[in-house]
Amino acid sequence: MSKSSNHILSIQDIRKKFGGMLILDGVNMELEKGKLYQLIGPNGSGKTTLINIVSGFFKPDGGKITFDGIDITSKNLYHTYKTGLVRTWQIPQPFVNLTTLENFLISSNANSGESFLLAPLKSKWEKDEGKVMDTASEIMEMVNLVKQKYTSSQNLSGGQQKLLELGRAMMSGAKMILMDEPIAGVNPTLAHEIFKKISQICKEQKITFLIVEHRLDIALQYADYVFAMNRGEIIAQGNSEQVIKHPQVIESYLGE
Structure with missing residues (x-):
């Protein structure tokens, strides 16, 4: 891929021991x-380690990461989140005692009433609260969780919790979302639904996604572009068909 001003994430010579x-x-x-x-x-090719480094969970030993024009190489998880680069986890981590709606609302960065100084001044944040509620309703519709609006998140199915994670990331105002195995342990029908939702949100909301996934029979149908790793290196990249037929990719999976 050639460099252009349209790039949102640039990963250059990243190394980790x-x-x-x-x-x-x-x-x-x-x-x-x-x-x-x-x-x-x-397994063991370095995919999750790379996601951890890009998101700020780990620090690289060398190289540079630029997100949306900002050098985030040494930023931690909180600071990358604040730039609009958000990650979800293989095992969803909602606030289990809160409802779906409540999980969405507390994930927003748009309510000035959460400020220590502004909290006592209702006139300063009352409109924000209404806007956040409207955004939560819109995103619940996008991820198909409207019927579960008042359901405690601990009572959602595994697949619904994955959609909740996606919705919470969107509530933060994410420009890019990193996802680690979003369909792990999910039945094929719901797995396709999750990827259809991700693809739709990507196209309509212009949010960039970088997804680590092992279930290639499902996931690759939805990819615009694929990177393949083995032993800590990118060994192939391109569209799904090009990558899956690449000799080094075939060898890396057969050799596993």
């Missing part, structure tokens, strides 16, 4: 705005 073992060996990736990217590769 754990206990002397090289996990990432000079990873380079360029991602454009408003596209659905997938990162594939056998």
Whole structure:
């Protein structure tokens, strides 16, 4: 992929070691705005480590990461979140004692009433509260959780909790969402529904997605562009058909 001003994420020569073992060996990736990217590769290839580094959960040992024109290489998880780069987790982590709606509302960055100084001044945040409620209703519709609006999140199905994670990320005003196995443990019908929702949101809301997923038979149908990793390196990239037929990709999976 050629460099352009349309790039939202640039990963340059990222390296990482754990206990002397090289996990990432000079990873380079360029991602454009408003596209659905997938990162594939056998177990142990470095996919989740890369997501952890890009999101600020880990720090790289070398290289540079630029998001939306900002150098985020040394930023932590909170600060990358504030720039609009949000990640979800393989195991959903909602506030289990709150309803779906409540989980959405507390995920918003748009309510000035949460400010310590402004909280006592209702006139300063009353309109914000209404806007956040409207946004929550819109996003619940997008992720098909309207009927579960008042359901405690701990009583949602596994697939519904994945959609809740997606909705919460959107409530934060995310420009880009990193997802680690969003359909793990989900039945095929709901897995397709989740990816259809992600694809629709990507196209309509212009949110960029980078998704790590092992269930390639389902996931690859929805990718705009695919990166394949093995042994800490990008070994192939392109559309789904090109990547899945690449000799190094075939060898890496058969060799697993």
